[in-house]
Amino acid sequence: MRLDDIPRVPIAHLPTPIAELPRLSRALGGPSLWIKRDDLTGLAFGGNKVRKLEFFLAEALHEGADTLVTTGALQSNHARQTAAAAAQFGLGCALLLMGQPPQDANGNLLLDQLLGAEIHWHGGPPSERDAALEALVDQLRSQGRRPYLVPHGGSNRVGALGYILALRELLEQSRRVGLRLDALVVATSSGGTQTGLLLGSMLFGYQGRIVGISVGPAREIVLERLAHISQRANQRWELDLNLEPDRWEVHDDYIDGGYAVLSSREKEAIRLTAQHEGILLDPVYTGRAMAGLTDLIRRGEFARNQNVLLWHTGGTPALFAYSIALLAP
Numbered sequence: 001m002r003l004d005d006i007p008r009v010p011i012a013h014l015p016t017p018i019a020e021l022p023r024l025s026r027a028l029g030g031p032s033l034w035i036k037r038d039d040l041t042g043l044a045f046g047g048n049k050v051r052k053l054e055f056f057l058a059e060a061l062h063e064g065a066d067t068l069v070t071t072g073a074l075q076s077n078h079a080r081q082t083a084a085a086a087a088q089f090g091l092g093c094a095l096l097l098m099g100q101p102p103q104d105a106n107g108n109l110l111l112d113q114l115l116g117a118e119i120h121w122h123g124g125p126p127s128e129r130d131a132a133l134e135a136l137v138d139q140l141r142s143q144g145r146r147p148y149l150v151p152h153g154g155s156n157r158v159g160a161l162g163y164i165l166a167l168r169e170l171l172e173q174s175r176r177v178g179l180r181l182d183a184l185v186v187a188t189s190s191g192g193t194q195t196g197l198l199l200g201s202m203l204f205g206y207q208g209r210i211v212g213i214s215v216g217p218a219r220e221i222v223l224e225r226l227a228h229i230s231q232r233a234n235q236r237w238e239l240d241l242n243l244e245p246d247r248w249e250v251h252d253d254y255i256d257g258g259y260a261v262l263s264s265r266e267k268e269a270i271r272l273t274a275q276h277e278g279i280l281l282d283p284v285y286t287g288r289a290m291a292g293l294t295d296l297i298r299r300g301e302f303a304r305n306q307n308v309l310l311w312h313t314g315g316t317p318a319l320f321a322y323s324i325a326l327l328a329p
């Protein structure tokens, strides 16, 4: 199947820029660092879910859906980007967020509300989330609505398409500037982003490393997700790839206090990047990816003449929900 024939609604501002990070590279004394700015995809502060939503929207509109439904954490970037995509196309949006409604709406949760999403809360255990999501979809149907379910993190064979094409976009850009990349570093969680990059690298001939830094799940769980999504995408889109799991690199050594719990490592990574390059990372995903990259550089994982790219996947609105923790000594 030709990837360019798969229906897609062009909502992202593409290609997103790539840039060299000379001051940060010098400060860390390691390889030449680069960044891919998927925080600049547009759509309500942007991020990596916008590339995935281009394909979900196409399916939803084709099916005649009138409401996008999805789920995420309290500060879910995915939920915020889904709410924005729905608003742009005149669809409703129902979000099932984990936990209890907080006293004040901040960061992404504030934006969800400004974007007009209906917010439902799942205070029960995470193992019951899928059942709660199905119940929400049934409830919307019984009200005569036509919901379209976007999976958690936008990570399935459809969402992976966004990052298969993103890898192709990056290779075209790097060829144009004569850049040969040795490694890509990306925050990984529900796995659709890293899976897309892996499949894209096989399809379009990128030979370097793709280093996933887990922001929460154990390495084995992420590897299972990558295997599952890549098999489904390989079949559905007839990619004819011989999947090579030995190339799949996931680090789970940077999770410290757990998902979305800020540690001194993320704080250092966010400050370093902000103060050497004027680029803002986020407290949950890209801050952790950069903390991992910083540690790998310090441990001598990359040679000085190598080129290593941090994939900025967005998430910056969450900075405002972490102001106290970020400023604490």
Ligand SMILES: *Cc1c(COP(=O)(O)O)cnc(C)c1O
Pocket (backbone or CB within 6 Å): 047, 048, 049, 077, 078, 153, 155, 187, 188, 189, 190, 191, 192, 193, 194, 282, 285, 286, 313, 314, 315, 316
């Ligand atoms: C969702 C998200 C990720 C992780 O992407 P997955 O496809 O879920 O692995 C990384 N960074 C940011 C900012 C995100 O919102």
